[in-house]
Amino acid sequence: MTEKTFPDMLDAGRIAYIKPTGSAEAHRLGIIPPGIELPPGAKLYVLHAVDGSVLGYTDAYDSAYGAAVQNELVPVSLH
Numbered sequence: 001m002t003e004k005t006f007p008d009m010l011d012a013g014r015i016a017y018i019k020p021t022g023s024a025e026a027h028r029l030g031i032i033p034p035g036i037e038l039p040p041g042a043k044l045y046v047l048h049a050v051d052g053s054v055l056g057y058t059d060a061y062d063s064a065y066g067a068a069v070q071n072e073l074v075p076v077s078l079h
Helices: 023-029 061-070
Strands: 015-021 044-049 054-058 074-077
Touching (some): 044 061, 061 074
16 A cells, blocks of 8 residues: 555545635626625625536535535635
């Protein structure tokens, strides 16, 4: 058995990023249809693949984290 380095232990394809997102960014990503606005100060938590594509979204960080773990992804927070 060979010794693995930390980067080797993290399979980049299994990392998912959780990013808090406001209304403008959600519209840009196509998550919210045109003409629909989030309440002032509201955020969505968007789960992204390593390539930046949207895997899903929710209104709670814990739900996004749980979805990543349930799908055998390693969640990482972005701010």
